[in-house]
Amino acid sequence: MSEKNNSQAILHFWHGTKFQLIGLGLAVGLAAGIVVVLYRYVIELSLEFSLEVYEYLRERPLYIPLWFAVLALCGWLTGWIVKQNPIVSGSGIPQVKGVLQRRLAMNWWKTVLAKFAGGALSIGAGLSLGREGPSIQIGSAIGMGFSKLLRKPKMTTQFLTTCGASAGLAAAFNAPIAGAVFALEELHNSFSPVVMITALASSIVADMVSKEFFGLQPIFDFRGISAIPLHQYGHLIVLGIILGLAGLLFNASLCKTQDLYKRLNLPLQVRMILPFLCAGGFGLVLPQVLGGGNQMVNSLLTDNRPLLILAVILAAKYVFTMISYGSSAPGGIFLPMLALGALMGLVYSRAWGFAVGAESFYAANFIILAMAGFFSAVVKAPMTGIILLTEMTGSFSNLLSMGVVCLVAYVTADALGSKPVYELLLHRYLANKGVPAYAAEEKHKVLLEIPIHPGSPLDRKRIRDIHWPERCLVVGIQKGSSEVIPTGATRIASGDSLVVLAEEDTANQVESVLSGQAAGRFN
Known part of the structure; x- marks a missing residue:
């Protein structure tokens, strides 16, 4: 696709296909919800089995060495999985942020398989780790895979990756609203109506899948609690x-x-054995x-x-x-x-x-x-x-x-x-060596949403009076519920959101500069 046609396709996507994203978000939410519910079921079953083993071992201590040998093997296998797929290490949420910031590459199907297996081994063996990070990364990988299988443009891939992450959190915790807010507050660090509505659609469907399987009860049953009286609020500050x-x-x-x-400078497989043995203790x-x-x-x-x-x-x-x-x-x-x-x-x-x-x-x-x-x-x-x-x-x-x-x-x-x-x-x-770096290309265009904060040096300025970063173009301004196609005389106001077209290989720098100006961090 030529550069001109690619730019036109991006703009058409932004102006004409927002409602299609909701449909795609619903589909991603369904797929991610099913996989995350299965993952949640497997780790709960595995952890329950481990706890039963410990009860058995307290009565029959002669089998303790055998169980520790099993834990060491599980640790070694988990280390091997992480060594083969470094992006699945740890929580997975930082990696999802890196992918959305176009700083990391992620093979979607390898991530789903490796995170599922590694997380089931780790949490199932009793390590003090949660299901939410893996669920978010699995969901984001499913959203990415959904976009790639349908051969959607990279812009759509970014949105569906976010949708999958939101769905993963919703299915992990039965918390659909938190899933959508998490996408805005943590993954994107800004408010975007398009991100919000697509993430919410995906989260709601994933939560419905989770509730269908695990029931309507909240994760923590603390209902029917009266509020703390106002005269006790000093304790809240402390x-x-x-x-x-x-x-x-x-x-x-x-x-x-x-x-x-x-x-410690130990091989990853050996290093991973340590927390598994600690879990045994x-x-x-x-x-x-x-x-x-x-x-x-x-x-x-x-x-x-x-x-x-x-x-x-x-x-x-x-x-x-x-x-x-x-x-x-x-x-x-x-x-x-x-x-x-x-x-x-x-x-x-x-x-x-x-x-x-x-x-x-x-x-x-x-x-x-x-x-x-x-x-x-x-x-x-x-x-x-x-x-x-x-x-x-x-x-x-x-x-x-x-x-x-x-x-x-x-x-x-x-x-x-x-x-x-x-x-x-x-x-x-x-900062680690060997991380899968994202390969940005000049020929691809991306859209950036930049919210204008009160006190920003861009507030009340006309488009033509602003020194814009190179290789970017303001193609739209969201003013409340309406969208303006800007000209040089268009004034920007706090509360607006700029829609900026940039080349993929410089998009991070453009976003960093404009976000700083929009927030009033520098001129």
Whole structure:
């Protein structure tokens, strides 16, 4: 296709086929939902089997060496899978961000198979990892594959990759709205009506598939909880500050653990055996820390163990999460992060209740609030955290208090210079040798959406008065519900979204410059 025809096809796509994207998003949501539900079922079955094995081994300790040999073999096999397919290491969410930013290449079908197998082995063996990261990466790969099989243009591939990622989160957690918000807040870091509506369509269908299989119950059953009285909101500020500090420590610990594994300088297959053997040890003495932690969170309301024991479980879960994720085993940190937040909330509630002589001090509320706050401090995505926990708990009585905790946790972490965890992990991943780099081509065009923020130097300026980056063209301006085809005299206003056509090989630089100007970071 010639350059002129390619540009015309891109513009036709933008102006004439938005509703087609919704249909494609629905199809991607169905396909991703089915695969992620199967993945979720396999890892739950595998983890349940592992827990039964530990119960058996406590009565028959002679078989313990045999089980550890099985764990070592599973670790070696997982390491081999990751070595053959480096893009499936860890959570997968940083890799999806890299793909959407045109910084990483991903073979869609190899990713689906390798992430499915590696994640099932890792989480099924009891590593402190979650299903959400693999589900998001599997979903994004299915969206990419759907586009490639239908031979859609690269622009469509970007949208369907996002749709698949949203569907993966929705199917993993029964949280369709959070899936769409996650696409905007974390994957794209901006609001786009097209991304929102297509991601929402995909998430809803995937959630319907998940609910058809697993039922209508929320992941965490915390319904029927009354709201915290306003005169107790001072505790929310204290809790938010604690969670902000904990989020800073969590991100730093992840990076330090990855560095420690690298300093061991062991072959990947050998290195991967270590967390599997640790899972065996924890499984025998403290099985509560195995897996992502959703079962543990559900049991916290009826957990009458002393405060010291809860603190020990919290410390063990924290250390085991670092050991598990630092090894590069395929698995996410969403669920372990929420489990840690829930434990911190319960410890805070019990500690304050003990101090004032109360048997229970809003324990259920603080569990929910701490999960959302810790997520906001670590991921730096407070809106996703609020909506995600609301959907996962089925409780709408804590929205105001959750907003307070998330805001304080976010501000505390941000003031201390903490970076979003997935941004940190993406930079570290890209620094590794042998990562599959994206091969951008000059002949391909892409469309960029650039929202104009209040205070931007572009606000109230005419198109012809702005120094634009080379090799880009403003082809549209979204003003509310209407779209304007710009001329040199068209003025840009805050709240507008620029639609910019750029060549693929320079699109990242163009987007970086324009996003900075649109946000008012530099002139």
